[in-house]
Amino acid sequence: MPDELLQRAREGDREAFAALVEPHRAELQLHCYRMLGSLQDAEDAVQETLLSAWIGLAGFEGRSSVRTWLYRIATNRCLNVLRSSTRRPVAPVPLPVPPPEPYRSGEVLWLQPYPDLLLDGLPDQLPGPEARYESREAISLAFVTAVQLLPPNQRAVLLLRDVLGYRANETADLLGVTEAAVNSALSRARTAMDAAPPDRTRGPEDSELVERFVEAFTKQDVDALVALMTSDVWVRMPPLPFEYNGTEDVHRFFSALAAHRREIDTMVPVRANGQPAWGEYIRDPVTGGRHLIGVLVIGIAGDRIHELTHFETTVASYFGLPRTLVRGDR
Template sequence: MTSFEQATEPFRRELLAHCYRMLGSRHEAEDVVQETYLRAWRSFDGFEGRSSVRVWLYRIATNACLNALRGRRRRELPSTLDATAADVEWLEPLPDALVTPESDDPAAVVTSRHDLRLALIAGLQHLPPRQRAVLILREVLAIPATEVARMLDTTVASVKSALQRARATLDEVAPTADDLVEPTSPRARALLSEYIAGFENSDLSALERALRADASLEVAGSSTWFAGRATCLTFLATVIGTPGDWRMHPTTANDHPATYTYHQGKPWGMAVLTTTTTGIARLTVFPDPTLVPPPGPGRGG
């Protein structure tokens, strides 16, 4: 392993999480991380150590994300979509396995995922890119304001102002639920099992038991979404098919229980479940076969 690899590889997973928070797309985040490492490799001989390697990489990655976001619309979920919007770019999920630290410390693993929950990622998309960067660098990564100012070629006063505005906006568009349960908890596992059983056995009653009365369901790629258990079940009845049509592999994504989903034997996409103490509060479905990894140990979940 080269000195460059030794110095930079430990940060690859957290940089992917960072770029995903900025961009709302797993695929774009992976591309920007590759670009970050290429830029870092090209300039590594000139790295003078004025900051840590980690902060240096975050500076490169953040500015690469800002370049990627120039002139771009925010990524959407159906529930955040302006009805007049055209040429929509949709939010994508991120499997936890891609960004979970290679650590034996459960607290480190949990902390690394909390800032990837779908409601937060969707809320971040409402912020102008530089405000988004400041909020993530300061609030998620706890990088000092003076360092953030250097990373973004601005002043500390501008960083503090941007952070204040970003917090205010995020409080409006991404309120935090206080009854979420960890995806590895017995309650979340039970709800995921009931959801999977409902689809695989074409059992609407299992889905009814799993959903909260105020549950919502949205399918990325569609401008329509559904609110309330009865309305969700009416829609689910039209797609549930017959036993065996659907097969699901349990996983976790965005710090939520999730499934890799197959329809009639073919990769179909992912479903991400927002689970609470009282049931599934939200089903967010992503019908994109490229999100389903190949069979085998490298399936990412």
């Protein structure tokens, strides 16, 4: 059947082409997201990948699978985006109050969350024998953030080798480089990943911890909130260039925020990157309606929270979160 579809697609049958490539769309989008850190950019990259595949179908000689051929196109498309000076700019999003001095300025300003609903559509495709990361680990925000700090070629090699499990010679063929170049880039990438803050979002989630977090967060009870965190907790707010590390700095940040912002009225649960997440809503004192102010994702390590990432509202549509909730909605 694949050979028949391929022949029909080469003859200009768009339906046959769609049947050939659509089974790979979800995993290609996830791969592009890992490469680019942005769901919006990943969607664009996949669209351009499939367009390039349709235009270049006559040149596909069948020496690899259609899946591998599509990964070659998608990876190189992402590399072009990363090397381009025209990547989508990040619009500044002001805080209601100037934050306290951050631990450091964040370097991954375009990071976006990835809805778990899109993960549900992935095919049951096991990674190759060379893979080093489990599927859950390779989608966490901590992993994706660390990957964004790698140079483009190291990023591509790490994802192809350690996440997808391609062999060194296969990766070299995908990228059009030598096997020695692949091995060198992989060694440097692994060293950088080992030096990144550890990703501890593994194991079962503590539902009681999540409930206590929601209660403390909605009431802006800073002491109770910080008591639920690890001593080395991280708070990030892309696209704002601020990061806070450790309970002392995080306490100062949430205390400053609580003094100038109304309490969160409603938190609508969703999931992102395999982690608990919520749409955050505050109540309008005049209309009684509730307005979305962001999407919050937490990382849990054992019985503590070790990471909070607040995203602005442009990602809401990916999670089916309305901008406003009318009175009575929950």
